[in-house]
Amino acid sequence: MSLLDLSRWQFAITVMFHMTFPAITVGLSIFLSVVYGVYWRTGRPVYLQMFRFWRRIFAVGFAIGVVAGAVITFQMGLNWGVYGARTGPIIGPIIGMEVVTAFFVEAGFIGVLLYGEERVRKSTMFLSTVMVALGTILSSTWIIAANSWMQTPAGFKIVHGRFEPTDWVRVIFNPSFIWRWPHMLTAVLISAAFFIAGISAWYLVKGRAKGFARRSMSMALGVAALLMPVQLYLGDAVAGHELPHQLSKLEAIEGNWNNGNTGFVLFSVPDQEAARNIAELNIPCLGSAIAKDLTCDTAMPGLKLTPAADRPDMAATFWGFRVMFLAAVLMFGTVFAATVLRMRNRLWTARRFHRFVLWTTPAGILAILGGWVTAEAGRQPWIVFGQLRTSDAVSHLAPGEVLFSVIGFSALYLFMLLAYIAYILRTMRIGPERDDPRHDPPPDLPGTDSARFAEVPGPRKVSEPLVSQEVTTR
Numbered sequence: 001m002s003l004l005d006l007s008r009w010q011f012a013i014t015v016m017f018h019m020t021f022p023a024i025t026v027g028l029s030i031f032l033s034v035v036y037g038v039y040w041r042t043g044r045p046v047y048l049q050m051f052r053f054w055r056r057i058f059a060v061g062f063a064i065g066v067v068a069g070a071v072i073t074f075q076m077g078l079n080w081g082v083y084g085a086r087t088g089p090i091i092g093p094i095i096g097m098e099v100v101t102a103f104f105v106e107a108g109f110i111g112v113l114l115y116g117e118e119r120v121r122k123s124t125m126f127l128s129t130v131m132v133a134l135g136t137i138l139s140s141t142w143i144i145a146a147n148s149w150m151q152t153p154a155g156f157k158i159v160h161g162r163f164e165p166t167d168w169v170r171v172i173f174n175p176s177f178i179w180r181w182p183h184m185l186t187a188v189l190i191s192a193a194f195f196i197a198g199i200s201a202w203y204l205v206k207g208r209a210k211g212f213a214r215r216s217m218s219m220a221l222g223v224a225a226l227l228m229p230v231q232l233y234l235g236d237a238v239a240g241h242e243l244p245h246q247l248s249k250l251e252a253i254e255g256n257w258n259n260g261n262t263g264f265v266l267f268s269v270p271d272q273e274a275a276r277n278i279a280e281l282n283i284p285c286l287g288s289a290i291a292k293d294l295t296c297d298t299a300m301p302g303l304k305l306t307p308a309a310d311r312p313d314m315a316a317t318f319w320g321f322r323v324m325f326l327a328a329v330l331m332f333g334t335v336f337a338a339t340v341l342r343m344r345n346r347l348w349t350a351r352r353f354h355r356f357v358l359w360t361t362p363a364g365i366l367a368i369l370g371g372w373v374t375a376e377a378g379r380q381p382w383i384v385f386g387q388l389r390t391s392d393a394v395s396h397l398a399p400g401e402v403l404f405s406v407i408g409f410s411a412l413y414l415f416m417l418l419a420y421i422a423y424i425l426r427t428m429r430i431g432p433e434r435d436d437p438r439h440d441p442p443p444d445l446p447g448t449d450s451a452r453f454a455e456v457p458g459p460r461k462v463s464e465p466l467v468s469q470e471v472t473t474r
Contacts, residue, residue, distance in 0.1 A: 007079045007394045007428050010409060014071055014375070017413040021065030021320065023365045026056040026140060026185075027192020029133040029218070032113070035344040036129050039345060040122045052117075052435035053212070054196065058428055059114055064416055076139040079402070083383055083393035089164045090156060090171055098142035105331075106135035148177035150384050151402070152245045152376065171205055182226070183234040186346050187371065190227050191364025196220040196333060198361025199428060201215040201354040202287075212432045214348055221342075225335040232328070246385060249378030249473055251303040252317035254287065255280065258302040263287040266322075275304060312380040322371030327367035334360055 001009075030053060039047035077084050084091070095246050112120060112128035120128075155170030156163045165171050184432065200217035243250040256263035257275050266284035269278040285296035303311055333359065341347040383390040 001399075003397060003402060004394050004397045005397060005443065006406055007397075008390070010079060010402065010406045011072075011075055013406070013410055013413060014075060015376075016369055016374065018065060018068035019368060020417070021061045021068065021206070022140065022367060023097045023188055023191045023368045024064055024103070025058055025192075026136040026188040026423065027190075028034050028054060028061070029129070029136045029194075029247055030189065031192060031196065031241070032058060033126070033129040033133045034219075036126050040126050046215055048210055049432055049435045050216055052214075053427075053432040054216075055114065060420060060423055061423065062106075064420060071289065079395055079397070080383075080393055081395035083388070086161060086164050086173050086388060086393070087384060089149075089162060090149065094142055094149075094172070097462055098139055098146075102135045102139035102142060104135075105138065106132055109135070118284075121149070122317060136461035140185060140188065141181060144181045145174075145177055146173045147375075148180050149174050151180075151243075151379060152176040153384050153387055158387075163387070171191075175245060176238070179234060179237045179241050183231070183238050185443050186227050186231045186234060186370075187364070187368050189413045190224050190231060190331065193220040193224040193364075194225070194334075194360055194364040197224070198358050201357040202428060203431070204354045205351065205358060209432045218342075218347070221335060221357075224331065224464075225339050228335050229333045232332070235328070246378065248306040248312055249317060249374075251301050252305060252312045252314045252378055253302040253321045254302075255314065255318045256300050256302040257304050260299045261302075262296050262299050264290060265318075266312075268318055270318065272314060275308075280306045310381060317374055320370045320377060323370030324367045324374060325370075327363045327370065330360065331367070334363075347361060386395070441460050 032055060035047050035051045035054070037053060038044075076091075109128040112125065113132050116125050116128060117399040149171055153163075153166060154174040155167035157163070159167050166456040178205040197217050197220035200220065203213035204217065239250075243253075253269040254261075255270070255277065257270075257277065261282065263282040263284045265277075265280050265282050267279075267281035268282070270276075271278050287300045288294070288296045288298040291298045291300075303314060337353065338347060338357075340351050341353060347353075379385050381390055382388065383393045
């Protein structure tokens, strides 16, 4: 593999690993804010139980996501130094705003969110959860702004080979940002909703913590049911506003090499070198119908319209879109079935549906990863579309060193991902029963030495005096 291939793989692996965690934590932070707000308003213990349980999973995912995000920033300077030097006047301030307005907000309130319960007022606790959620939203906003500018660059001029801003409004609110940002925000909310619903369904299948599981699942599927139709509209809007600027991406998504196909290619094995599909499954007239023409007369463009040197990799773009699209169809069908069951008062008795929802837990994450593969692979061979080629933006490093770092990062990310999954499974096995505030020990009475009532390991007789562990050890 060439230096360019190795550098692209390293960055792609890092981004894919990082995106797994915001796909969960952004929506979870908003869910925590809502749940704690309801608890503060109603005082019902089940909502505090929900807050405590989901906070555990949020905290670890948030920490890993921050670490992986920092690695992305370093790789932009190390592996893509030419890109950093040429786009720095634009990308640098945007990333800087992400740090100032988002990361500082999250860092300032995350401690209260994690450790402030029963140490600060409920109003302060609620404010902290809201501020952490706001920080995650701001973070995604600036990241999408930077990436959208790379997709549809605007508001700049090139001076001595460097991109310099001429209009910051056009830089940030470039043609694709206006639709990509709500599309991505809605995606992470839906992803977190299915993550919550899937884990809650497991408890319903096992017959554990039913009050906790029902409320968590009900809220998650309710939010997903409201957002899925909106997301389908936003996805269509993104295609309508971004793809006209990137016709080669549209051609690769459709999976056609030649013009004239009015169908929808559902399955394909592309041969990039020969510019043909080795095998494909085409649904007649569906492509025309998706283009809002039911007469079967609208043909899809082929990738041969783009010169060979400017063609993106069809396999990555085609399958990235199919993963996103099919996952969206699966989630839409799930929330539709959940709505029907809810209206028929069968949502909590349909055990087969609970098992099915359990298997849809990662559906939102897969959809987001598929969407990012589509966006990034479809932009190639440009790192700033139409302005700067990826091959001209890579740092001139020794391929052996990059290969070593690719292997090292891949092994580390795999270990961290498996550790996070193991932590989630362990948390699920322990269950939310320990988080029920009705099982909390009574608060210390004023003027009482709490050490006298400390739990001493091991059995003892009632008449045995309380002896601290420190004295016993001595």
